[in-house]
Amino acid sequence: MRLLLTLIACCCCAAVSANDKQVDPLISPSNKTPLSSLAGARVYGGAVGLTTTTPAGKAPASSKEATDKEAPAKPAKEAPAAGGRKPAAEAASDPEAELSAKIAARLAAMRATQQARVAAAARAKKEATAKAAKVAAVPEAPKVYSNVWSYEGEAGPANWAKINPAWAKCGTGNRQSPIDIRDGMKVDLEQIDFEYRPSSFNVTDNGKTVQVMVGRGNYLNVGNRMYELVQFHFHRPSEERVNGKGYEMVVHLVHKDAEGHIAMLALLLERGKSQPAIQQVWNNLPLEKMDTMAPSETLDPMDLLPARREYFTFMGSMSEPPCQEGVLWLVMKEPVQVSPAQMAFFSRLYPYNARPVQPSSGRIIKESN
Numbered sequence: 001m002r003l004l005l006t007l008i009a010c011c012c013c014a015a016v017s018a019n020d021k022q023v024d025p026l027i028s029p030s031n032k033t034p035l036s037s038l039a040g041a042r043v044y045g046g047a048v049g050l051t052t053t054t055p056a057g058k059a060p061a062s063s064k065e066a067t068d069k070e071a072p073a074k075p076a077k078e079a080p081a082a083g084g085r086k087p088a089a090e091a092a093s094d095p096e097a098e099l100s101a102k103i104a105a106r107l108a109a110m111r112a113t114q115q116a117r118v119a120a121a122a123r124a125k126k127e128a129t130a131k132a133a134k135v136a137a138v139p140e141a142p143k144v145y146s147n148v149w150s151y152e153g154e155a156g157p158a159n160w161a162k163i164n165p166a167w168a169k170c171g172t173g174n175r176q177s178p179i180d181i182r183d184g185m186k187v188d189l190e191q192i193d194f195e196y197r198p199s200s201f202n203v204t205d206n207g208k209t210v211q212v213m214v215g216r217g218n219y220l221n222v223g224n225r226m227y228e229l230v231q232f233h234f235h236r237p238s239e240e241r242v243n244g245k246g247y248e249m250v251v252h253l254v255h256k257d258a259e260g261h262i263a264m265l266a267l268l269l270e271r272g273k274s275q276p277a278i279q280q281v282w283n284n285l286p287l288e289k290m291d292t293m294a295p296s297e298t299l300d301p302m303d304l305l306p307a308r309r310e311y312f313t314f315m316g317s318m319s320e321p322p323c324q325e326g327v328l329w330l331v332m333k334e335p336v337q338v339s340p341a342q343m344a345f346f347s348r349l350y351p352y353n354a355r356p357v358q359p360s361s362g363r364i365i366k367e368s369n
């Protein structure tokens with residue numbers, strides 16, 4: 001090592017000294033390899049260049065000759081020339097570097113392979129997660145239920161509760177309508193106070209019945225509540241029965257109070273004389289289903305009422321989907337007369353649009369004395 005440092009010092013100084021002559025013999029074929037491996041290219045480059053270009057026969061030249069030739073080998077001048085030959089010399093003379101390069105290349109290849117594996121695994125995981133999310137999302141998709149119901153067939157009353165979960169009450173309720181009204185408790189029921197008046201109206205054939213919307217300001221007062229008339233519509237035959245007896249038709253007048261409570265007034269229809277208010281409705285029936293006719297004349301709901309005002313009352317439900325309960329039913333005892341021609345008119349449109357009677361389930365029925 002001491003000798004090597006000396007050599008380095010000599011080369012760097014580019015000065016030939018007495019010491020150089022002592023070092024020269026070290027740069028010989030036998031000593032070159034250990035030196036080059038220890039010293040580095042820049043240091044021994046010049047020397048190697050000299051020895052390799054020197055004919056083998058001249059290698060054992062005298063110290064003087066070697067010194068003379070080596071003297072101009074200043075790093076500044078020799079470096080470019082030596083640099084051109086360096087790779088060959090290095091490759092030939094540096095198996096460790098070669099091995100290191102091979103190892104580095106192998107490591108780089110392994111690293112690249114590993115990175116590719118990691119990337120592929122991440123991609124596969126991402127795809128699997130997305131697929132799982134997609135599969136999980138399918139059952140969560142909101143199911144669309146039918147809103148189609150009818151009075152007969154597959155969509156008939158027996159299946160209403162199965163068609164749409166929102167209509168569950170049609171199957172599970174215990175205050176459903178209509179009922180067969182019997183075993184009523186005769187009491188002094190308060191008189192229903194009707195505040196009906198001539199009102200604007202329109203008539204719609206809604207595909208289930210003929211429905212009449214009535215203008216604001218028609219009230220029914222009962223049980224300290226004030227219910228406003230919203231609409232009335234028809235069923236054939238009557239949905240309600242009284243002591244097992246059915247009627248040819250019924251009119252349902254739907255009222256609501258300010259809190260949304262519903263009071264349903266039912267007027268049973270039987271064959272008899274012509275009914276003027278019903279005739280007004282028939283006169284204004286639209287020509288097409290789902291159409292609405294809004295005449296300029298007025299209709300007085302009071303004209304629909306029977307002369308006597310005794311009634312049955314009980315709690316029930318709407319008699320069509322969603323069959324919501326909590327409805328106050330008021331069924332007038334006296335039927336209203338309608339002419340056979342007026343009955344026939346409706347039966348041509350709707351020969352059957354009535355829900356069958358539902359269990360009373362022990363509910364209390366009160367009736368006027």
Ligand code: ZN
Nearest residue numbers: 233235252319
């Ligand atoms: Zn009804």
